Amino acid sequence: xxxxxxxxxxxxxxxxxxxxxxxxxxxxxxxxxxxxxxxxxxxxxxxxxxxxxxxxxxxxxxxxxxxxxxxxxxxxxxxxxxxxxxxxxxxxxxxxxxxxxxxxxxxxxxxxxxxxxxxxxxxxxxxxxxxxxxxxxxxxxxxxxxxxxxxxxxxxxxxxxxxxxxxxxxxxxxxxxxxxxxxxxxxxxxxxxxxxxxxxxxxxxxxxxxxxxxxxxxxxxxxxxxxxxxxxxxxxxxxxxxxxxxxxxxxxxxxxxxxxxxxxxxxxxxxxxxxxxxxxxxxxxxxxxxxxxxxxxxxxxxxxxxxxxxxxxxxxx
Ligand SMILES: Nc1ncnc2c1ncn2[C@@H]1O[C@H](COP(=O)(O)OP(=O)(O)OP(=O)(O)O)[C@@H](O)[C@H]1O
Numbered sequence: 001x002x003x004x005x006x007x008x009x010x011x012x013x014x015x016x017x018x019x020x021x022x023x024x025x026x027x028x029x030x031x032x033x034x035x036x037x038x039x040x041x042x043x044x045x046x047x048x049x050x051x052x053x054x055x056x057x058x059x060x061x062x063x064x065x066x067x068x069x070x071x072x073x074x075x076x077x078x079x080x081x082x083x084x085x086x087x088x089x090x091x092x093x094x095x096x097x098x099x100x101x102x103x104x105x106x107x108x109x110x111x112x113x114x115x116x117x118x119x120x121x122x123x124x125x126x127x128x129x130x131x132x133x134x135x136x137x138x139x140x141x142x143x144x145x146x147x148x149x150x151x152x153x154x155x156x157x158x159x160x161x162x163x164x165x166x167x168x169x170x171x172x173x174x175x176x177x178x179x180x181x182x183x184x185x186x187x188x189x190x191x192x193x194x195x196x197x198x199x200x201x202x203x204x205x206x207x208x209x210x211x212x213x214x215x216x217x218x219x220x221x222x223x224x225x226x227x228x229x230x231x232x233x234x235x236x237x238x239x240x241x242x243x244x245x246x247x248x249x250x251x252x253x254x255x256x257x258x259x260x261x262x263x264x265x266x267x268x269x270x271x272x273x274x275x276x277x278x279x280x281x282x283x284x285x286x287x288x289x290x291x292x293x294x295x296x297x298x299x300x301x302x303x304x305x306x307x308x309x310x311x312x313x314x315x316x317x
Contacts, residue, residue, distance in 0.1 A: 009066075067094070080144060107234060133218050149217035153192060217242065229242050237307050277307050287300075
């Protein structure tokens, strides 16, 4: 085992609709039995992961590790907290215990159980470098960081309805979180209209009169396992952008069948896809936004996106 004096744990007991408690119990028992020094910092309210991570990063000592136990939203907050701290390079360890867990799915570590992940992390001598992304809001001058994706329009409305749906809790209890997402998706099909956006990348600009799905993504998945961008890779130092034009009727059904089955939607003429180190999206109507499954509210988004790298204690093979 590499030298570890203490593990500072950021734990969201609400993640995975409460299922993270069983993950935490396993981790806690293991650490106690192995006589590894740890301290748990439970998130007490929505958004709490940011100040906790900031404070931990600012007081980090050599041979101390920060471990996040929660879903993608908790990891997102931990990353944002570390990035605004005096020690933004502080690596993060992560054990997924949310409902979607798209980051761990994108990294292909989702199938490993919490104890397997923990034991592998404990013997790592050095953290690994993984792509995350920076989003500079050009309207507010605020910067945010994300591990999975930022979406506006269709996808974000789906997140909004999923988060506000009572069915989410029931379906999560039944371990059918993806179904909760898909059922909100069907609702949004009737409500979401197309909206105009411009995308600037390199020296080019691409205009869309009627964009429907707009997702800047670090790896393939959103919504608890839907591969919106099978080509996205979290190690290529690029961020992907997928724009789907407003479509209706059978065109919509065919495209969504491709999206939910074999991923061939990227080749469809209604779908536009780029992989770039950075790009800017200007959205010209008020739309819902989502970041790593967390609501960004309704705005006209004007965001500069950039692929950046962060270090993680994650056993990538
Ligand atoms: N004590 C708390 N009370 C209420 N909400 C909390 C508390 N602690 C954290 N949260 C909020 O819980 C939300 C969900 O967390 P998280 O995204 O980690 O889990 P999840 O939604 O189950 O997982 P995933 O994003 O992978 O689907 C976050 O928005 C976070 O701010």
